[in-house]
Amino acid sequence: AQKITQTQPGMFVQEKEAVTLDCTYDTSDQSYGLFWYKQPSSGEMIFLIYQGSYDEQNATEGRYSLNFQKARKSANLVISASQLGDSAMYFCAMWVNTNAGKSTFGDGTTLTVKP
Amino acid sequence: NAGVTQTPKFQVLKTGQSMTLQCAQDMNHEYMSWYRQDPGMGLRLIHYSVGAGITDQGEVPNGYNVSRSTTEDFPLRLLSAAPSQTSVYFCASSLGGLNTGELFFGEGSRLTVL
Numbered sequence: 001a002q003k004i005t006q007t008q009p010g011m012f013v014q015e016k017e018a019v020t021l022d023c024t025y026d027t028s029d030q031s032y033g034l035f036w037y038k039q040p041s042s043g044e045m046i047f048l049i050y051q052g053s054y055d056e057q058n059a060t061e062g063r064y065s066l067n068f069q070k071a072r073k074s075a076n077l078v079i080s081a082s083q084l085g086d087s088a089m090y091f092c093a094m095w096v097n098t099n100a101g102k103s104t105f106g107d108g109t110t111l112t113v114k115p
Numbered sequence: 116n117a118g119v120t121q122t123p124k125f126q127v128l129k130t131g132q133s134m135t136l137q138c139a140q141d142m143n144h145e146y147m148s149w150y151r152q153d154p155g156m157g158l159r160l161i162h163y164s165v166g167a168g169i170t171d172q173g174e175v176p177n178g179y180n181v182s183r184s185t186t187e188d189f190p191l192r193l194l195s196a197a198p199s200q201t202s203v204y205f206c207a208s209s210l211g212g213l214n215t216g217e218l219f220f221g222e223g224s225r226l227t228v229l
Contacts, residue, residue, distance in 0.1 A: 006157075035217065045205065045220035091157055093218075100211060101146045101165040102173060103218060105158040 002027040004092050004106035011111050013082045020067070021077040021109045023092030029053075031097035034075040036066065039089040039108070048090075051075060082113045117141045121206050121221035128196040128228045136191040136224050138206030144219070145211035147189040151175065151202040152223075158205060164189055165211065196228045 003026040013019035025034065036048040051059045051066045059066040067076040075094075079086055093105040119140045128134055140147065148163035150173075160173030164183040178200060180192040189208075193200060203225050207218040 037218075043203065043223050045207075045218075047217045047219075050217060093158075101148065101163045101171070102160060103148065103207075104160070105150075107157040 002029070002032070002094055002096050002104045004094055004104050006092055006106035006109050008109045009107075011109055013079075013086075013111065013113055015084060015113055015115050016081055018078060018080045019082055019111065021079070021090050021092075021111065023075045023077065023106060025073050025075060025092075025094050027073075027094065027096050029096035029098055032094055033100075034066070034068070034092070034094045036064070036075075036077045037091045037093065038086075039091065041088070045091075049077070079111075084113050084115060087111060087113045119206055119208050119219050119221040121204075121224050123224060124222065125225050126227070128193075128226065130197060130228060132196050134193050134196065136193075136204055136206070136226075138189045138191065138221060139187050140189075140206075140208040140219070141187065142208060142219065143186060144208035145186070146209045147183065148173070148207050148218075149179070149181065149189070149191045150205045150207065151200075152205060153202050161191065161204075193226075196226075198228045200226065201228045202226060 005024045032053045035050040038046040049061045049064045051068045063080045065078045089108045091108045095103045122137045149161040150158035159175045162181040164170045203223050206221040
């Protein structure tokens with residue numbers, strides 16, 4: 001079974017600074033995918049970024065990048081130049097290819113951006 | 116651009132009542148799933164489906180039923196509501212296979228069981 005661990009219940013960052021949200025995962029599968037979602041206070045789930053286990057380059061999407069360290073089983077989200085609108089809950093999640101319909105989510109990190 | 120549509124958005128039930136949360140997607144996605152999110156917590160998988168006619172249990176299936184008669188629809192049935200089922204429910208869909216990367220979510224359904 002796969003497992004996602006997010007060890008930071010809450011994080012603070014100053015506006016315009018970069019912040020890293022930690023995510024470690026556990027699986028014995030070789031083929032899997034990792035992704036991050038943002039959930040603002042309004043409640044919707046917003047897809048941010050995806051990394052496949054065989055992707056050699058770290059995924060980037062605008063101000064978001066995924067620092068993928070396969071040997072350490074970590075998939076940290078880096079947000080550059082934080083904005084007030086980045087204040088939200090952030091979830092790390094994964095699926096494994098042998099059971100791709102079954103995505104597993106971490107407990108989330110609440111990010112607060114200070115002006 | 117409908118995407119994933121969930122209804123109702125809000126519902127209040129009494130203990131013991133039954134109800135169905137509807138979920139429909141218009142993206143021809145093979146994979147669909149239901150999650151629940153309790154306050155301050157992550158999403159826990161209730162049931163999922165990898166195609167029409169195929170469903171399986173997730174992490175917290177007790178008290179819920181699903182069926183997938185068409186690719187588009189994946190309703191979640193609460194058989195006899197309990198206060199412990201008070202939660203926000205999300206339906207999600209994805210392409211499946213190596214394209215499973217992005218889950219497309221509905222807006223969520225907030226259920227209160229008294």
